[in-house]
Structures are given as structure tokens and as C-alpha cells.
Amino acid sequence: MENLIRVAIIEDDPRIRQLMQLIVDGSPGFYCHQVFEDCESAIPALEKNSPHLLLLDVDLPKMSGIEGISLIKKVAPNMNIVMLTVHEDDETVFDALCAGAVGYLIKGLPPDQLLLYLKEAHAGGSPMSSVIARKVVRHFHGGQNNPLSPRETEVLQLLCLGENYKTIAEKLFVSSNTIKAHIKKIYSKLHVNSRAEAVAKAIQKRIVR
Amino acid sequence: MKTILPRLISISLIFFFEISFAQPNEIHFNNFSVDEGLSQSGVRRVFKDHQGFMWFGTQDGLNRYDGFEFKTFFYEPNDSTSLGNNFIWEIFEDSQHNLWIGNFGGGLCLFNRELETFKTFYPNLPATSNLNERSVKYIKEFPKGTLWLSTHAGVALFDLSKMEFVENPTPLKSFGKKELSKMNNLFIINENRVILVVKNHLFLVDINSGEAHQMFSEKLEISEFGKIAKHQKNQFWINSSSGLLLTKYVESADSLKILRTYQIEKESGKISDHLIHDIYKDRNGLVWFATMKGLFVLDSKNEAADFINYTHDENSPNGLPSNFVFDIYEDDSQTIWLGTGNGVSRFSIFPPPFQNFSFAKNRTELCGSFVAGIQEDTFGNLWVGGREGLTVIKNFDQATDQWEFNCHNPTNQKDLKHKYVLGISKDRSGDLWLCYHRDGFAKVIQNEKGDWRLESYSDLIAPDYFKNHAINAIYEDRSGVFWIASSGKNLIKFDPKKKTHKTFVYDDHDFTKLSHPYVYVIFEDSKNNFWLGTAAGGLCKMDREKETFTRYAHDPNQPNNLSHNMVTYIFEDSKTRLWICTANGLNLMETEGKFKRFSKKDGLPNDFTYGMVEDKNGDLWVSTNNGISKITFEQGVFTTENFNSNHGLFAGNEFNQNGYFKTKDNRLCFGGTNGLSVFDPNEIKPYPFVPQVALTDFLLFNESVSVAPKKIKKGKFTLNQSINETKEVNLKHYQNFLAFEFAALGFAQSENNKYAYQMEGVDQDWVQSGTRRLASYPNLKSGNYVFKIKAANHEGIWNEELKSIAINIAPPPWKTWWAYLIYLATAVLAIYGIIWFRVQNVRRVEKAKLAERELFRKRSARDFHDEAGNQITKISLMTEIAKRKSNGNFELNNLVDQIGDEIQTLRSGMRDFIWVLDPDNDNLYETLMRLKEFANGIFEFSQIHFTTKGIDEYLKTIALSGNQRRHLLLIFKEGINNSLKYSAAQNAQFSVLQNEEIIELKFSDDGIGFEKENQKNGQGLKNIKSRAEKMGVKHDIFSEKNKGSAISIFINITHMGN
Structure with missing residues (x-):
């Protein structure tokens, strides 16, 4: 349990959320039991129980990912936030990085690469295009x-x-x-x-x- | 006896009159002197210059006259540009229009018209420099370009081209120094001969050689030679102590011959130069002599003619003003000007249509000057009544030289009861009746030869009945009844044979009776109305049957009635219009009792009308107290043309009762206080001389502008030249209140000359100024104008030669051309600026729109990609899960793997698609960077070491279209993928090589290579080929077993363009 990387996901699309959880949680070395569909519900939970890594979708309908970052950082300052984005060149990605995210992940990446990047992110070295x-x-x-x-x-x-x-x-x-x-x-x-x-x-x- | 004596006297009188009659018409002198503005009354010289100005040289000052004002020039001691001396001897204008003044001691002065100053030249004569030498008394130009001057101490020649005196002139070379100093007279005969007089020796000199011969030395003992003047070609007058010599130059003998000697005054002793100052022969052949004893004239065409002397008469204002006559000058309008001791006098020798007869010292045609009553008898004689007697002009119907004037008075004609005949009437038989001023009337009995005697009717009613009353007229009406118009004795009807009579007495209050006892005129009109004009009772119409009267008097309270109660004459013209002359205007009876009035207002020269005659052209002539007037009245328009003494009508200006008559041969006669004037109306021609016009003053803001040659910068505007010489005036924009004063240089009747002017740019047409000599223009706007002026003589005949002057008012600084240029430049800049801004705006808008469009495209694509991306993500994840759940099923695993691959390919393609859409990526550099990142990503977790070479920023300048980029990416991505999967290489490299215009993009690895022929690879290679073609670039594929492989694309920069 101690070596497992604990990951949380905030993603509004239920299918993706579900699938990602399945994959991440089902992969060795990862533990993903916290999934939320928006920041509002995530924040109090994360306060109680903050994982190592948070995968945050940039494109959330209600409170945006960027807004969420500052609030989340308050409740879980040591948690590494990685943005989930379909498009890496999005302006919002950069804004998120400025807001406090430590990196970003392309959603459509092949899953093995995705897991690899997660490990990297946990280690602290996110890629930068x-x-x-x-x-x-x-x-x-x-x-x-x-x-x-x-x-x-x-x-x-x-x-x-x-x-x-x-x-x-x-x-x-x-x-x-x-x-x-x-x-x-x-x-x-x-x-x-x-x-x-x-x-x-x-x-x-x-x-x- | 009774008849012989008067006849003798008549004959002698005839004889006397005959001679004196063959002479010029009476002279009416028009005089002015110091009172009118002349600087001094002793006028020694008169001259008219080419511009039309009259110049008068007096003993104290030079005067220039424009018809209204005198401009005088004096000698100023401290001004060297002033006149040399005030005593003027001579004024002369040469062929170049230079005006020269000769004066007493002041040298030869040249007048500068522009500045109105003088330049003086002093002759250098052999005599010691004295005043006499510098007194130029005579200047003549001969030949053209040389002036001859005669001074009191010698003769000098002046060269006009050099403007200096000729040293040792040839014509004088025969004379010694002493002789030259005494040379005081000269006369140029022709281009070869000149007469020079030294004291009392007269020489004929050859101008070209200088040879001189003395003339007249022994024959005549002439102690003195005086004025020499031209008579005609090679004939001239020489006044000498022996008399007036009419001399001829005989060319063949080269000498002078005296044709005839005249003595101007029979009783006088020596006639010296001082007696005759000037001699002049006018265009009519009359030779005029200006002497100290008045003006003499000789008719040179008449051998037997004698001198006629005009002298000063205190009592005649229109006579010679002084007996000292110094100069005679004929100008271009047939006017003779005289310089006399009492001012300037002038008279016209232009033949007027009027023949005047009077009684004066040298004219004794009539008994007296006061003429009343004119009548013609059936024998062609004209009977003229007057205060001093009855004049009968025999043969009046024949040529002038046949006329015989006979004066009759009670002394020489016993049956003439009274010398004052105030009316001469004619009855229906053609017999004349004389109406006396006192003592009744008489009938003229004439025999077949025209001899006559008088039959008295004075005692018709009673002896001395008319002792204190005048008879105005005797009238025989159509029924043969005779009537008497008497002054004070009412209207009397009488029978000359039966000697019966009936008086119709006036009654003030009975309006059916005669209105006044003084009846001036009786008239029976064509409708048999019987009219009477009275002295103070207006007009009466008499019903002769009923012996009642209807009176028409003046009523000030009613319009359209008779203008005055004194009716002087009643006349019916050829159009049966009835005219009534009264003491206050002319009346035309329109209907019975209704009169239309004409007075001075309508153009008559005076309101006191005496009588009327109609000439054969249908024009009506009215005599008044200020001349006569030719009137017409047609279609409501009343025109007048007035004549008085200024026109040569000397009988008036005051005419008299009964002093009007039309002869059988249509000559008109008018009698007045100064005699009788006879003329043919058809002979009256318009005055042919038209005056030149001159500008006499220029005013700025109502102040005369003076002439100052040097620019006195005191702010006051001055002219460089006198205004008449100025062609152009340049003013500042604030100097815009101008006026011009002008004068017409026509002196017949200066005050009646008319003017018209036009300022081009302001006046649409000529402005008729009438006799006003001022044109003013206040508030002129800036601009260029031309002021034109022309003049007409007193009869309204225009001189179409106009004078013009250009006036330029500069625009204010803010309206000048450069100011406008600045405005224009500013405007242009402003417009430019506006346009530029708008263009910029448009561009910005365009740019924004474009950006917006791009952004929209990008966003839409992005949105789509996001959507699709999510789907792909899901599929990708699901395939992963599927893989995990495949549980060792190899085939299934494989399939799922493949699905996964395809998904990634799809994803990759989509991402590329989005990337291509972004216009910021439209160059080679961005494209290659993407490729690099892609490769990096691919090779990151592989064994292959990937490097790049040559991807430099300059490649940003190479633009690629979306399609090109897509193909490029696809080509190399394929290569990279293949390399990863199949090459098992250790190194892979992407390089960029530029060789001039060709850029080579190459991806190579050092792997095992691939077989080109291999079918598996065939499809991929085909793709590359077709993609390259679509890109429009060349490509190359290299591959050898174990030697690696390479894909190259060659881009031609010039083809790519920018």
C-alpha cells in the first residue's frame, strides 16, 4: 500500500472517468479510488483524503479546472496536479500550469504511455512541449x-x-x-x-x- | 426832294454796309481771367498740347487748364526742378511730345509730365551770360529733331536726340560773336532757308552751308524788324518800321521779294515790333494781327479788303477783354485763343449755321440791336422792326451778298409815325401792316417794284387814340374781317375800307366778355375757332356770331389748365395741334380747356416763351429768354434741342415779342436783344469736335494723392507719376476707397461735356455720369481692375478713344496665393490623414475579421477535435481494458492491439489536422518542429538515438500551405514509424540541407533497410510518392540492405514563394 501511487481523477465525462479509473486502478503500482465529476464535490473529499496525484480535466463545465486548482491547492497543498487535456497546445493548459499544475497529460495517449507519464509526474518530471x-x-x-x-x-x-x-x-x-x-x-x-x-x-x- | 435825300443816304449807307458786310460773322468772345483761376492776367502765350490740355503762359506763372481747374507752376527758388522763371514767353511741344517752356531769364525748361517738374537747359551763347541770353522767347522745331531758339541775345539750336545744345551750329557760322549776340529774331522759311535778324539787318541764311545774304538793305530804310509769321508756302509777313511786308521767297533767285506793303493803321507813325505781337493766318484765309491796339483781321482772299479792328468795349462782356493782344493760337477745334492783357479770350471760327445781324460799333446792319417784329413781303424783302427803327433788308431772298440793309426811322421816312415798330403783320392779300409801340398802326402800300409808302390808321377810332398804347398785331380772319390786338384798348374789329370799327371791351367779372384789355395775339385755327391771347387774362375763345367769349385762365388749384395768364403767342402746327406760348411755359391744348404743359423741367432752356415757328421738317422752334429750342412731341415723348449764343446764335439769349419768323424759303429768323439771327435748320450740324479725356485727380479715402517720386516711407500712399500719366496703380488690401476726378478737354462748353466710365470688375456696363466729373468706389474688394473713362462734347457726341488705368488691390495676407497654398496643403494633408486613418481602420477591421475567421475555424476544429478526442479516448481506454481482459487469448490480444494502433493513428491524424489549421504554423520551421517533437516522442523509449540537424529559425520565412504541411508531416511520420518498427537502427536523424534554392529534408536511419520491391513496402512508398506529388516537390527514397534507409524531399524555395 505504501508504494502505490494514489491517484484521484476529476473528469466530467462518466465513461472516461470510469474507464480511466479502471485502467489506472487496474495497473500495478497504482491505486485509484477517488473519482469526481466536478471540483465542487472533489474539494471537500480531497481535503480529507489527499492522494499523491490528481488528474484534473481542463475542460469542466461548472467550476473550471483552473479555478479548481487554486482551491484544491489550498486544501491539499502537497498534491501534484496534472491536467488532463485533449489538446496540449490549449491556452488553458498553460494557464493551468501557471495556476499551479505540475504537468499535463494528453487524454488520447496510448494507455501504457499514459501510465508511464503518470509515474514520471509522480516523480516530479512532467514533459513540456x-x-x-x-x-x-x-x-x-x-x-x-x-x-x-x-x-x-x-x-x-x-x-x-x-x-x-x-x-x-x-x-x-x-x-x-x-x-x-x-x-x-x-x-x-x-x-x-x-x-x-x-x-x-x-x-x-x-x-x- | 423828299425821296431823293433818304435815297442818297440809303445809298451811302448801302455802300458802307456792303464793304463791311463782306466780312466774317460777328465775333462772340468768351473770356476768362484771374477771377476764374488764371495766375495772372497778362497772358503772353496760349498753347494746346497733344493730350488736349490748354497751357497759358502769363507774366507770373504757367497755367495748365482742363476746362475746370487751373494748375499753376511757379518758379521756386530752392527747387531746381521748378520752372525757371515766372514770366512766360513761349510754350512749344516738339514732335516727340516734349513740352518746352521759354521764359524771361530762366532758360529752356522741359516739362516732365510724370512728375510735373521741370528740367532747365541753359544755352551757351557767345554773349556774356546775362538774363537776355537766357530768355527764350521763341521755339520752333525744324527739321524734326532740332529745336531753334530765339533769345533776346542770340539764336541757339538744340539737338533733341542728345538733349543738348549744338555747338557752333552751321547756320550761324557766318556770324561773328558780336553779331550773334545781337541776333534777336528768326524765321524758318523751309528746310534750306532761314531768316535771321541782327538788329536792323535781315539775313537770308542757307541752313546747310551757313551762307548768309542780307536783304532789304538799300531799298527800304527799315530801322526795325518785328514779328515774322507764315502766310502760306514761301510767303510770310514781316512787320517792319516801313509797314507790314507780305514777302515771298523766290527760290530761283534765292532772295526775298516784297509782294505788298500793308499799313495796319493809316494814321499811325512808326509801327514797331511792340505794336504787332503776333500774326496768324487761319484756315479760312483770314489773317489775324495781335496788337497793342486790339485785334485786327484781314481777309487775304479779298484784294480790296481792309483791316477790321476789334477793340475792347467796356459795355460788351462778349467782346475783346483788352486792347493788348499778345498771342493768337488756333487749336484743333477751330477755336482761336487769344492771350491778352486781361486774361484769355477765345472765339470760334467754326462756321456756325447762324447768320447774325446787329448794330454795334462795327456792325451796322440793323437800326438797332433790339429786334421785335419780323415779316416778309411779297417782293422778297425782310422787314425787321425794333426799338431804334425799321430795317428793311432788300433782296433777302437772294444770296447774302445781294442783301441791302435799309434803316428807316421817322427822320428819314416821314410816314413812319414811330420809330419803334413792335410787330409787322400780314393780311390775306399779302400786304404788310406796321404795329407801332405808340401811336397806332399803318398799312404798307407797295407798288409793283416793291417801293412802298405807309398809310396811317392811327386815327382810325379817334386822333391820338393809341397815343399811349401799343398795337401788338393786326389780323385778318377768313371772312375778311380785320382785328386789332391792342395793349390796353381791348380787341377792336374794323373795316379798313369803310373805316368802321367795333371795340369789344373786357370785363373782369363777366366771363362771357374779353378777359383783359391787353390783347397780345389773335389766331384763327383750322377749325375756325377764334382765339385771343391776353397779357394777364389768359386765353379767350370768341364766338364771333354771338360776340361772346369763353375764357381759359390759369388756376393754380386745378391741374391741366393754362400754365400762365400771360399768353404771348398761339400757334397751330401742321398736325393741327394748338400750342400756347405763355410767360411761364409752353402749353399744348389737348381738348378744349385741357392743356398739357412743358417747361424747363421738360428741357426748355427757359420758361418765358415768346413765339413758335415750324420748319419744313415738322420741327417746332420756340424762342425764350434763354435761347431758342427745337422741340418735338411725338407719341408722348417731348424732346428739346437748345441753342444759344454758345452755338453762335447771337441775337439772343433773350429773345423778343414777335421776334420769330419763318420765311417762304424755310429759313428761320429770330430776333432778340442783340439783333437778328437767320438760319436754315437743315444747316445745323452737330459739333464735330470730340474732346480727349484726362484724369485730373486720384483720391484715396477722399484725399488727393500727391505725386512723390521717391518713396517717402511715411505710410502715406503716393503716386510715382501724375495720375494722368499713370498706367497702373498698386494698392494694399486696406486701400480700397478710391475716387477718380476727370475732365474732358473740350472747351466749347466745358461745363456741358459729358462723361461715362466703367470699372471693369465692378460695373457691368458703362456708367453714364452726365456732367459729373467724379467716380468713386468705396469698399473695393481685392482684385485686379481696369478703370475706363470716355467723354462726349456738349452735344453728346462721344469720343470713343478712352483712357484706362489698371488698379490692382493686393489681397490681404490671408488671401494671397501662398496663404491659399498653405490652406490647400493643409486641406490635402487633412484629407490624406482622414483617408489614411480610414484605410488603417479598414485594414484593422479586415485583420480582425480575418483573425476572427481563423479563430472560428480553429475553435470549430478544436471543438470537433475535443469531441472526437473524447470519443477516441474512450475507445482507447476500452481497448486497454479489453486487452487486459483478453486473458492470454493471443489472437484477441493481437486484434485489440491493432485496434489500439489504429486508434492512435486516428488520433494522431486528428491532432495533425488541428495543427495544420492553425495559421500560426504556416511555415516550414513550425512544421519541422512538430515533426521533431513527434519523432522525439516516438524514439524516446526506444533504442534508436534520434537527432536533428539544421532545423533553424530562418526556415520560418518559408511558407507552406495547409495541404503541403499535412503531406509533409504524413510523409515523414510514416518514415519515422517504419523506422521505429522495422529498422532496428541505432541512430536516426532528420536533417535539413540548403543548397541555394533547394532545401533537402531528409530522414535517415542506419538500420537494416527495406526492400523496395517488397509488396509490403510498396504501398507505403506509393503513398510517399503521391504525397510528394501533391506537395509539388521532388522526392527520393534510398534503401539498401543493412545500409539503412533515407527519405528525402526537395523543396524549391522560389516555387514556394512567400
Whole structure:
């Protein structure tokens, strides 16, 4: 029980929800007993019992995934949130990352890959597509001081060029895991940064008003 | 005896009159002097310049006259541009229109018309420089380009082209220094010969050689030579101490010959130069002499003619103003101007249609000047009554030179009871009746030769019955009844044979009786109405049967009645219209008792009308107290044409009772206070001379603008030249209140000259100014205008030559061309700006729309993909579960795997589809990046080491269409998939190589390769081929056993375009 990765899922489509639960739960090393159809019902439950990983659908009808992230983070701060999306280039994915998600998963992925990514996400190394990388770059350029370390910036730039972990690791003469760690760092900084920015924006708005 | 003496006297008188009659018409002098504006009364020279201005040189100042005002020029001691001296001797205009002034001691002065200043030239003569030398008294141009000057101390020649005096002129070379200094007279005969006078020696000089011969030395002891003037070609007058010599230059003998010597005054002793100042022969052949004893004239065509002298007479205002006559000048309108000791005098030698007869010092045709009563007898004689006697002009119906004037008074004609005949009537038999001012009337008994005697009727009613009363007329009506119109003794009917009579006494209050005892006129009209005009009782119509009267008097309270109660004449014209002349206007009787009035308002020269005659053209002539008037009245339009002494009608201007008559041969006679005037109305022609017009002043804001040659920058506007010389005036925009003053240079009747002007740009047509000489334009807008002016003479004949001047008012700075340019530029910029903004707007809108469309497309596709994606996810998951539940069933497992693969392919294809739709990805770089990520994903968990090479950002510039991208992705994805599945390679690479225009995209691995011929691969290869074709690119596939494989695509950049 201790080595099992506990996963929760918030997905509005009942079939997908059911199937995913079946697959995840039925896969060795995973335990998935918490499934919700929306954030509202998930939040109090997660407060009581927070899993390692939360798979959150970006496209929820009521409270959106992004809104949900901030609330969920409050009740379960140590839980890793991974966004479920049909489309990785969605603007909402990036917003979710800014809001605090540590990664994203493409729904339509072959299940074995899906499970692989889950393991990675749990380990803390979510993939970042070049599109997302470019958005991240743009985002940080917008900010005052670039909070990224030079190494992280390097990694980010290589991600922008579409390189994968292996090649980046080769190029920088480090291991893949180092790279994954860097990416994780980038995500958290993104999260912090965007939160700060949001706050600043709010303050500005208050001042303006 | 009784008859012989008067006849003798008549004959002698005839003789006397005959000579004196063959002479020019009476001269009516028109004078003006200092009172009218002349600077001084001693006028030594008169001249008219080419512009039409009259110049008068006086002893104190030079005057220029425009018919209204005198502009005088004086010598100013501190102004070198002023006249040299105020005593003017000579005024001359040369062939180039330069005006030269000769004066006493002030040199030769040239007038500058533009600035109205003078430039003085001093002759350099051999005599020591003195005043005499600088006194230019005579200037003549001969030949063209050379001026000859005669001073008091020598003769000089001036070269007009060089504007300097000629040094040592040839014609003077025969004369020594002393002689030259005493040379005081010259006369140019022709281009070869000139007369030069040195003291009392007269020389004939050859101009070209300078040879001189003295003339007249021994023959005549002439102590002095005076004025020399031209008579005709090669003939001239020389005034000398021996008399007036009419001299001829005989070319063959090259000498002078005296044709005849005249003595202008028989009794005088020496005649010197001082006596005759000027000699002039006019166009009619009369030679005029200006002397210190008046004006003399000689008819040179008449051998026997004698000099006639006109002298100053205190009592005649229209006579010579002074006996000192200095200058004679004939201008271009047949007017002779005289410079006299008392101003300027002028008279016309233009033959007027009027023949005037009077009684004055040298004209004694009539008994006296006061004429009343004119009648013609059946023998062709004209009988003229007047205050001083009865004049009978014999042979009046024949040529003028046949006329004989006989004056009769009680002294020489015993049966003439009274010298004052105030009316001469004619009865139906053609006999004349004389109406006396006092003492009754008489009948003229004429025999077949025309000799006559008088039969008195003074005692008809009683002796001395008419002692204190005048008889105005005797009238015989159609029934042979005789009537007497008397002043104070009522209307009297009488029978001359039976000597019976009946008086119709007036009665103030009985309106059926005569209205007044003074009857002026009796008239029987064509309808047998019997009319009487009275002195203060208006008009009466008499019913001769009933012996009652109807009176028509003036009633101020009623309109359309007789204008005045003094009826002077009643006349019926050829259109049976009845006209009544009264003391206050002319009346036309429209219907019985209703009169239409005409007065000065309607054009008559005066309201006191005396009488009327009708000429053979149907025009009516009325005499008044201010001349006569030719009137017409047709279709309600009343026209008048007035004549007075200004036209040469000298009998008036005041005419008299009974002083009007039309002769059988249609000549009209009018008698007035100054004699009798006779004329043929058809001979009256319009005054042919039309005046030139000149601008005399230019006013800005009602102030005259002065001429200042240098620009005095005091803000006051000045002209560079005198306004008449100015062609163009340039003003600022605020200088827009202009006026022009002008004058017509026609002096016959200056005050009646008429004007018309037009300011082009303001006036649509000519503005008829009448006699007003001012045109003003307040508030002119900026612009370019032309002011034109023309003038007509006093008879309204226009001189179509106009004077024009351009006026330019500059636009205000904000209206100038460059201001407008700025406005235009601003406007253009504004329009440009607006257009640009709109274009930008449109573009933005377009862009937004486009973006929106794209976005819509993207979203729709995305939405679809999401939908489908969810379905696929479900299927994918279900297949996984199915797999797990297959429980070792190998076949089932396989199938499910395949399903799973196909699902992934589908998913992948869909994702690519969405990706292709995004316009941001429309270039090669994005496409290759995607490929790279895909490959990375594929090879990540495999043994194959995948690298890329050459995917650089510059590839962003290569655009690919959606389809191309799709095909490209599919081609390489296939290759990548195959590589993963079958190659068992260790390395795989995707590379981009650019070779000039060709970019090679290559995917290669170092695996086992594949057989091309292999059917399994055939389909895939076919796909690649067709996809490449669809892309429009070349491709290449390499594969060898164990040597790996490669797929290449060649993109031609130029074909791709942008």
C-alpha cells in the first residue's frame, strides 16, 4: 500500500472517468479510488483524503479546472496536479500550469504511455512541449526580473527548440533526471511568478479603481 | 426832294454796309481771367498740347487748364526742378511730345509730365551770360529733331536726340560773336532757308552751308524788324518800321521779294515790333494781327479788303477783354485763343449755321440791336422792326451778298409815325401792316417794284387814340374781317375800307366778355375757332356770331389748365395741334380747356416763351429768354434741342415779342436783344469736335494723392507719376476707397461735356455720369481692375478713344496665393490623414475579421477535435481494458492491439489536422518542429538515438500551405514509424540541407533497410510518392540492405514563394 501511487481523477465525462479509473486502478503500482465529476464535490473529499496525484480535466463545465486548482491547492497543498487535456497546445493548459499544475497529460495517449507519464509526474518530471516552453519563455520575459536560473533558462530554450530530455541531457552533459528536476523547478517558478503577477495585477486594479 | 435825300443816304449807307458786310460773322468772345483761376492776367502765350490740355503762359506763372481747374507752376527758388522763371514767353511741344517752356531769364525748361517738374537747359551763347541770353522767347522745331531758339541775345539750336545744345551750329557760322549776340529774331522759311535778324539787318541764311545774304538793305530804310509769321508756302509777313511786308521767297533767285506793303493803321507813325505781337493766318484765309491796339483781321482772299479792328468795349462782356493782344493760337477745334492783357479770350471760327445781324460799333446792319417784329413781303424783302427803327433788308431772298440793309426811322421816312415798330403783320392779300409801340398802326402800300409808302390808321377810332398804347398785331380772319390786338384798348374789329370799327371791351367779372384789355395775339385755327391771347387774362375763345367769349385762365388749384395768364403767342402746327406760348411755359391744348404743359423741367432752356415757328421738317422752334429750342412731341415723348449764343446764335439769349419768323424759303429768323439771327435748320450740324479725356485727380479715402517720386516711407500712399500719366496703380488690401476726378478737354462748353466710365470688375456696363466729373468706389474688394473713362462734347457726341488705368488691390495676407497654398496643403494633408486613418481602420477591421475567421475555424476544429478526442479516448481506454481482459487469448490480444494502433493513428491524424489549421504554423520551421517533437516522442523509449540537424529559425520565412504541411508531416511520420518498427537502427536523424534554392529534408536511419520491391513496402512508398506529388516537390527514397534507409524531399524555395 505504501508504494502505490494514489491517484484521484476529476473528469466530467462518466465513461472516461470510469474507464480511466479502471485502467489506472487496474495497473500495478497504482491505486485509484477517488473519482469526481466536478471540483465542487472533489474539494471537500480531497481535503480529507489527499492522494499523491490528481488528474484534473481542463475542460469542466461548472467550476473550471483552473479555478479548481487554486482551491484544491489550498486544501491539499502537497498534491501534484496534472491536467488532463485533449489538446496540449490549449491556452488553458498553460494557464493551468501557471495556476499551479505540475504537468499535463494528453487524454488520447496510448494507455501504457499514459501510465508511464503518470509515474514520471509522480516523480516530479512532467514533459513540456516546445509550444508550452515558448509560452513559458514569453511569460517570463513579460516579468520584471527573470527568476529562472541560467541553467533553467538554457533548458527552457532547448525545450523551445523541440528537444527532448535525452538530447537536452546529452547537450548539457547531465542526466535526464537533472533535466526533469530543472523542469520541475521551472514549473514551480512559473506558478509562483504567475501568482505574484496575478496579485500584482489585482493590487493595480484596486489602485486604479 | 423828299425821296431823293433818304435815297442818297440809303445809298451811302448801302455802300458802307456792303464793304463791311463782306466780312466774317460777328465775333462772340468768351473770356476768362484771374477771377476764374488764371495766375495772372497778362497772358503772353496760349498753347494746346497733344493730350488736349490748354497751357497759358502769363507774366507770373504757367497755367495748365482742363476746362475746370487751373494748375499753376511757379518758379521756386530752392527747387531746381521748378520752372525757371515766372514770366512766360513761349510754350512749344516738339514732335516727340516734349513740352518746352521759354521764359524771361530762366532758360529752356522741359516739362516732365510724370512728375510735373521741370528740367532747365541753359544755352551757351557767345554773349556774356546775362538774363537776355537766357530768355527764350521763341521755339520752333525744324527739321524734326532740332529745336531753334530765339533769345533776346542770340539764336541757339538744340539737338533733341542728345538733349543738348549744338555747338557752333552751321547756320550761324557766318556770324561773328558780336553779331550773334545781337541776333534777336528768326524765321524758318523751309528746310534750306532761314531768316535771321541782327538788329536792323535781315539775313537770308542757307541752313546747310551757313551762307548768309542780307536783304532789304538799300531799298527800304527799315530801322526795325518785328514779328515774322507764315502766310502760306514761301510767303510770310514781316512787320517792319516801313509797314507790314507780305514777302515771298523766290527760290530761283534765292532772295526775298516784297509782294505788298500793308499799313495796319493809316494814321499811325512808326509801327514797331511792340505794336504787332503776333500774326496768324487761319484756315479760312483770314489773317489775324495781335496788337497793342486790339485785334485786327484781314481777309487775304479779298484784294480790296481792309483791316477790321476789334477793340475792347467796356459795355460788351462778349467782346475783346483788352486792347493788348499778345498771342493768337488756333487749336484743333477751330477755336482761336487769344492771350491778352486781361486774361484769355477765345472765339470760334467754326462756321456756325447762324447768320447774325446787329448794330454795334462795327456792325451796322440793323437800326438797332433790339429786334421785335419780323415779316416778309411779297417782293422778297425782310422787314425787321425794333426799338431804334425799321430795317428793311432788300433782296433777302437772294444770296447774302445781294442783301441791302435799309434803316428807316421817322427822320428819314416821314410816314413812319414811330420809330419803334413792335410787330409787322400780314393780311390775306399779302400786304404788310406796321404795329407801332405808340401811336397806332399803318398799312404798307407797295407798288409793283416793291417801293412802298405807309398809310396811317392811327386815327382810325379817334386822333391820338393809341397815343399811349401799343398795337401788338393786326389780323385778318377768313371772312375778311380785320382785328386789332391792342395793349390796353381791348380787341377792336374794323373795316379798313369803310373805316368802321367795333371795340369789344373786357370785363373782369363777366366771363362771357374779353378777359383783359391787353390783347397780345389773335389766331384763327383750322377749325375756325377764334382765339385771343391776353397779357394777364389768359386765353379767350370768341364766338364771333354771338360776340361772346369763353375764357381759359390759369388756376393754380386745378391741374391741366393754362400754365400762365400771360399768353404771348398761339400757334397751330401742321398736325393741327394748338400750342400756347405763355410767360411761364409752353402749353399744348389737348381738348378744349385741357392743356398739357412743358417747361424747363421738360428741357426748355427757359420758361418765358415768346413765339413758335415750324420748319419744313415738322420741327417746332420756340424762342425764350434763354435761347431758342427745337422741340418735338411725338407719341408722348417731348424732346428739346437748345441753342444759344454758345452755338453762335447771337441775337439772343433773350429773345423778343414777335421776334420769330419763318420765311417762304424755310429759313428761320429770330430776333432778340442783340439783333437778328437767320438760319436754315437743315444747316445745323452737330459739333464735330470730340474732346480727349484726362484724369485730373486720384483720391484715396477722399484725399488727393500727391505725386512723390521717391518713396517717402511715411505710410502715406503716393503716386510715382501724375495720375494722368499713370498706367497702373498698386494698392494694399486696406486701400480700397478710391475716387477718380476727370475732365474732358473740350472747351466749347466745358461745363456741358459729358462723361461715362466703367470699372471693369465692378460695373457691368458703362456708367453714364452726365456732367459729373467724379467716380468713386468705396469698399473695393481685392482684385485686379481696369478703370475706363470716355467723354462726349456738349452735344453728346462721344469720343470713343478712352483712357484706362489698371488698379490692382493686393489681397490681404490671408488671401494671397501662398496663404491659399498653405490652406490647400493643409486641406490635402487633412484629407490624406482622414483617408489614411480610414484605410488603417479598414485594414484593422479586415485583420480582425480575418483573425476572427481563423479563430472560428480553429475553435470549430478544436471543438470537433475535443469531441472526437473524447470519443477516441474512450475507445482507447476500452481497448486497454479489453486487452487486459483478453486473458492470454493471443489472437484477441493481437486484434485489440491493432485496434489500439489504429486508434492512435486516428488520433494522431486528428491532432495533425488541428495543427495544420492553425495559421500560426504556416511555415516550414513550425512544421519541422512538430515533426521533431513527434519523432522525439516516438524514439524516446526506444533504442534508436534520434537527432536533428539544421532545423533553424530562418526556415520560418518559408511558407507552406495547409495541404503541403499535412503531406509533409504524413510523409515523414510514416518514415519515422517504419523506422521505429522495422529498422532496428541505432541512430536516426532528420536533417535539413540548403543548397541555394533547394532545401533537402531528409530522414535517415542506419538500420537494416527495406526492400523496395517488397509488396509490403510498396504501398507505403506509393503513398510517399503521391504525397510528394501533391506537395509539388521532388522526392527520393534510398534503401539498401543493412545500409539503412533515407527519405528525402526537395523543396524549391522560389516555387514556394512567400
